[in-house]
Amino acid sequence: xxxxxxxxxxxxxxxxxxxxxxxxxxxxxxxxxxxxxxxxxxxxxxxxxxxxxxxxxxxxxxxxxxxxxxxxxxxxxxxxxxxxxxxxxxxxxxxxxxxxxxxxxxxxxxxxxx
Amino acid sequence: xxxxxxxxxxxxxxxxxxxxxxxxxxxxxxxxxxxxxxxxxxxxxxxxxxxxxxxxxxxxxxxxxxxxxxxxxxxxxxxxxxxxxxxxxxxxxxxxxxxxxxxxxxxxx
Numbered sequence: 001x002x003x004x005x006x007x008x009x010x011x012x013x014x015x016x017x018x019x020x021x022x023x024x025x026x027x028x029x030x031x032x033x034x035x036x037x038x039x040x041x042x043x044x045x046x047x048x049x050x051x052x053x054x055x056x057x058x059x060x061x062x063x064x065x066x067x068x069x070x071x072x073x074x075x076x077x078x079x080x081x082x083x084x085x086x087x088x089x090x091x092x093x094x095x096x097x098x099x100x101x102x103x104x105x106x107x108x109x110x111x112x113x114x
Numbered sequence: 115x116x117x118x119x120x121x122x123x124x125x126x127x128x129x130x131x132x133x134x135x136x137x138x139x140x141x142x143x144x145x146x147x148x149x150x151x152x153x154x155x156x157x158x159x160x161x162x163x164x165x166x167x168x169x170x171x172x173x174x175x176x177x178x179x180x181x182x183x184x185x186x187x188x189x190x191x192x193x194x195x196x197x198x199x200x201x202x203x204x205x206x207x208x209x210x211x212x213x214x215x216x217x218x219x220x221x222x223x
Contacts, residue, residue, distance in 0.1 A: 105157025
């Protein structure tokens with residue numbers, strides 16, 4: 001069964017801290033995504049990676065960076081967390097060679113910045 | 115990325131058929147149309163995809179007119195457990211796409 005895992009379900013950090021959110025997929029997918037979801041705003045794409053060491057900005061990259069050193073792992077970094085980054089963060093992966101344009105999602109990390 | 119527009123919310127009753135329409139006026143020739151379902155505190159789950167005409171699976175049907183500028187997700191005989199947010203996406207090669215705000219479907223007894 002396909003699986004996308006995220007390092008934490010819940011995380012509480014202080015303003016100014018550096019925060020790492022980790023995502024691992026076991027499907028050998030080329031594409032990986034980081035989204036944030038806030039009430040009434042749907043899912044917004046933060047960053048997208050289509051290969052190791054490759055990344056593209058999404059709709060809301062400000063305040064975030066990403067790292068993809070290995071194919072199965074995609075990390076989201078908040079260099080200096082702020083309260084407006086309190087949100088649900090969702091990671092997903094997909095393959096451009098599959099027969100469906102399907103993104104597989106992890107369970108999400110609910111981050112609270114105080 | 116092609117932008118999609120859906121109704122913000124819809125209400126239905128158990129046993130009814132629900133149709134959710136999405137407009138995607140700027141869809142490109144090679145783009146596919148996909149739909150996702152999301153329950154609270156979970157990530158979205160793929161439901162169905164199509165390119166043109168009609169696609170049906172065990173969960174839903176997807177109707178796409180010839181001009182492909184819109185699509186309609188049809189859920190037959192909904193139950194309370196179909197209460198969720200439904201997202202329409204336009205996507206190429208499983209790459210970047212925009213989820214938008216989705217449609218919150220509430221099924222009432």
